[in-house]
Amino acid sequence: MTTHVPRPINQVRAGILIVGLGGLGVPAAVAAVRAGVGRLGLIDPDPIELSNLHRQVLYTVADLEQPKVSAAKRHLRRISDQVEIQSYHSGLNLTNAESIIDQYDFTIDATDNPLTKFLINDICVALGRPFCYGGVLGMTGQAMTVLPGYSACLRCLFEEPPEDDEIASCRDAGIIGPVAGAIGEVEAAEALCCLAGKMPALAGRMLTYDASATGGIRLTPIAARPGCRCGAADKVMTKAPLD
Numbered sequence: 001m002t003t004h005v006p007r008p009i010n011q012v013r014a015g016i017l018i019v020g021l022g023g024l025g026v027p028a029a030v031a032a033v034r035a036g037v038g039r040l041g042l043i044d045p046d047p048i049e050l051s052n053l054h055r056q057v058l059y060t061v062a063d064l065e066q067p068k069v070s071a072a073k074r075h076l077r078r079i080s081d082q083v084e085i086q087s088y089h090s091g092l093n094l095t096n097a098e099s100i101i102d103q104y105d106f107t108i109d110a111t112d113n114p115l116t117k118f119l120i121n122d123i124c125v126a127l128g129r130p131f132c133y134g135g136v137l138g139m140t141g142q143a144m145t146v147l148p149g150y151s152a153c154l155r156c157l158f159e160e161p162p163e164d165d166e167i168a169s170c171r172d173a174g175i176i177g178p179v180a181g182a183i184g185e186v187e188a189a190e191a192l193c194c195l196a197g198k199m200p201a202l203a204g205r206m207l208t209y210d211a212s213a214t215g216g217i218r219l220t221p222i223a224a225r226p227g228c229r230c231g232a233a234d235k236v237m238t239k240a241p242l243d
């Protein structure tokens, strides 16, 4: 039996690409499918491991060692048989990024690899395609939407990706599953907002959700950096980018 899924209001065949099918990508994919998105692209090179199951809630022990994209596609098709799903069992890289991202209206960064985040940023800026950055470390998650040429991009914040030893120390910090779930859902909401032609809440604003009592929830305005290749700081806007 197929669950009834309402179609989006004005873009029935609109497409969302989700880069990474882990703790962020799984909840984002489920939310997008249940919202009635017409096309979904899923890209991830990894198989499902036992250590993934506490936060990657679509998968079960029966899926262990299978490619994440294959298992995710199968489970998502049980939620809706209306959605068109293209899966890519690969990493996003310099060779394939432009041709894949170009096929979708919005990209969700759900990867844990900083180099891939910058690749998504650079290709989306070059193509003028909106995307949502997402990241989780320990009990803290962050998300920000980039509307190229209009709101700050990742390189407005950090000119270059972090060094290898910084990346390694981040991986050691682990991830709290529900924080990843919350950020993944937020990323899906940002995508759906864009596809509906509305200005998303996190364009030019970084959401930080720290599950510990000392952190809480913050929204930090992020200014576009003059001289950044995205051009957001230098462009005089005469109209909203989604009009």
Ligand SMILES: [Zn+2]
Residues within 6 Å of the ligand: 152, 153, 154, 155, 156, 157, 224, 225, 228, 229, 230, 231, 232
């Ligand atoms: Zn920029």
